[in-house]
Amino acid sequence: MVKTWWELQILCEPELEDSVFWRLGSFGCRGTASEKKGNQILVRGYLPVFQAQLLDLAALSLWLRQDALCMEMAPPTIHWQLIDEQDWASSWKQYWLPQEIGDRFLINPAWYPTPENSDRIIIRLDPGMAFGTGNHATTQLCLESLEMRLSDSLLSPATGEQGGAVIADIGCGSGILSIGALLLGAKQVYAVDTDPLAVQSTQENLLLNGIDKERLVVAQGSVDVAAKLLTAPVDGIVCNILADVIIELVPQMSAIAKPSSWGIFSGILVEQSKAVADTLEKNGWVVATLWKRKEWCCLNVRRS
């Protein structure tokens, strides 16, 4: 039995209570409760931690705000926290199974035996506390986009010799996209994340996949840190963070790109795609394709 839960707390106008309950129910909350707090209502919702990642909670937060705007009410205040932190990092593992993604990848949890006769590229992963198991639609869209971008690579995945793409992975989480790119034949990846746990997880997953550590430079920070580590502009950028963050980082990411670079941007809700695309276009990128999965999308772009 899973004993670790997200507790979501939504403080709203009383008129919004029903719509908040409805939203939490359709989001998958297993239990809900409400109480009066002055002139407002505090609604609490509970769901197992493996059922939602931070991106999903951010999306829920956006929907709750949109629901309030549609009813011409003040937007609710939303908080979330993990409760009963009893070894949650291991309790969710039983729910995470090997998973095929796109045409080429197989994500294999580190505690499962590696399949011997698979014709897929196997990414072995233990994300620990970091985001990036491959279960999330945005990670899948990025891996599939990398497949497309790097499919004509003639490199040896084992050595990455003979040129090949140099890529920046902004917000690397578990390192899943960096490792995927390297196994597809990228020459080198510069991976950054503001979360130190993600940096640690990426380094550990690099070792798990037997990749030469010179091929993956990992550091804590954001695009500014990647820019300092780079010796030349990159051939490609992959960035799976929320839309607001991407919009803020586009000028800095453009500054580390070549005139011929490509980009893969996800973590974007479908309704936010126009704002991200507009910002990219203002900074000299052309949106080639927009791929959707569930409520999320991924922009595949290139420099004009």
Ligand SMILES: C[S@@+](CC[C@H](N)C(=O)[O-])C[C@H]1O[C@@H](n2cnc3c(N)ncnc32)[C@H](O)[C@@H]1O
């Ligand atoms: C949605 S996860 C993506 C993880 C992984 N790349 C994937 O696709 O599954 C976003 C990651 O971005 C990191 N992050 C958030 N804001 C950032 C910023 N401004 N710069 C760099 N990393 C950031 C978070 O710590 C988190 O690990």
